[in-house]
Amino acid sequence: MDASRPGLRERTRRMMRAEIGSVAERLFLDQGFDATTMDQVAAEAGISRRTLFRYFDTKEDIVxxxxxxxxxxxxxxxxxxxxxxxxxxxxxxxxxxxxxxxxxxxxxxxxxxxxxxxxxxxxxxxxxxxxxxxxxxxxxxxxxxxxxxxxxxxxxxxxxxxxxxxxxxxxxxxxxxxxxxxxxxxxxxxxxxxxx
Known part of the structure; x- marks a missing residue:
């Protein structure tokens, strides 16, 4: 096994962060950064607000x-x-x-x-x-x-x-x-x- 390659959990985490980022970016571009809420990002990504905050602390961190x-x-x-x-x-x-x-x-x-x-x-x-x-x-x-x-x-x-x-x-x-x-x-x- 390649020790330099991240494990399944880390790869899944990265994919989830990328997916959330993509959803949030689209919302930010469509309706503006300040007008977009974390609740909207969570809903659009199909996850709970709590799950979203496991990945990102703030909207700025997502971007x-x-x-x-x-x-x-x-x-x-x-x-x-x-x-x-x-x-x-x-x-x-x-x-x-x-x-x-x-x-x-x-x-x-x-x-x-x-x-x-x-x-x-x-x-x-x-x-x-x-x-x-x-x-x-x-x-x-x-x-x-x-x-x-x-x-x-x-x-x-x-x-x-x-x-x-x-x-x-x-x-x-x-x-x-x-x-x-x-x-x-x-x-x-x-x-x-x-x-x-």
């Missing part, structure tokens, strides 16, 4: 469910970059490797628009992205030539935060432009201004 996992994927992508690649280049490559398929651009645009225009979602998104700093900073610290220690190097944390802000600005610019333009080009322009 942003994949962000924590995406942080781990980014960490792996960053660690797989060439060992001597400078931190900014490695972060850029890791971020851009995780871009959504361009064929999903209309769906991504709709989801990001909702997130950016809903204050509670935006705040929760920032909070979850902040967790990425803890995941990415050790590799950036190594690339800076700083030895590992009990406390993260503040330079590594600052660099990761700056790169994440550049990514957020690039995505938000893309959303405001109605999905026109290239996120990678916008990111490069923003990052050049920050680094300049």
């Amino acid at each position: 942003l469910d994949g962000l924590v996992e995406r942080g781990h994927v980014l960490k792996e992508a960053l660690e797989s970059r060439p060992a001597d690649e400078p931190p900014w280049q490695a972060l850029r490559a890791a971020f851009l490797a995780q871009r959504d398929d361009p064929r999903n651009a209309p769906e991504s645009l709709a989801k990001m628009s909702k997130m950016l225009e809903t204050p509670s979602l935006r705040a929760r998104m920032v909070e979850k992205q902040r967790q990425w700093v803890a995941l990415l900073a050790p590799e950036v610290q190594r690339r800076l030539g700083a030895p590992p220690g009990p406390q993260p190097d503040p330079r590594a944390e600052a660099l990761v935060l700056c790169a994440l802000v550049c990514l957020d600005v690039a995505v938000e610019t893309w959303v405001r432009a109605g999905g026109e333009g290239d996120v990678a080009r916008i990111y490069d322009e923003v990052a050049a201004a920050v680094r300049g």
Whole structure:
């Protein structure tokens, strides 16, 4: 048996979370995030409110469910970059490797628009992205030539935060432009201004 493969219970849990997320996303897009209740999500998913709360604590958690996992994927992508690649280049490559398929651009645009225009979602998104700093900073610290220690190097944390802000600005610019333009080009322009 493959020890790296999740067991049946975990696979079932992931499938259930994905199904709830899909139902909730449709409701949020159709009637708006604030107008949608957890009771409606539970009813539409065919589960009880109590069961829903076993999977998600809040509506924000439903929408942003994949962000924590995406942080781990980014960490792996960053660690797989060439060992001597400078931190900014490695972060850029890791971020851009995780871009959504361009064929999903209309769906991504709709989801990001909702997130950016809903204050509670935006705040929760920032909070979850902040967790990425803890995941990415050790590799950036190594690339800076700083030895590992009990406390993260503040330079590594600052660099990761700056790169994440550049990514957020690039995505938000893309959303405001109605999905026109290239996120990678916008990111490069923003990052050049920050680094300049």
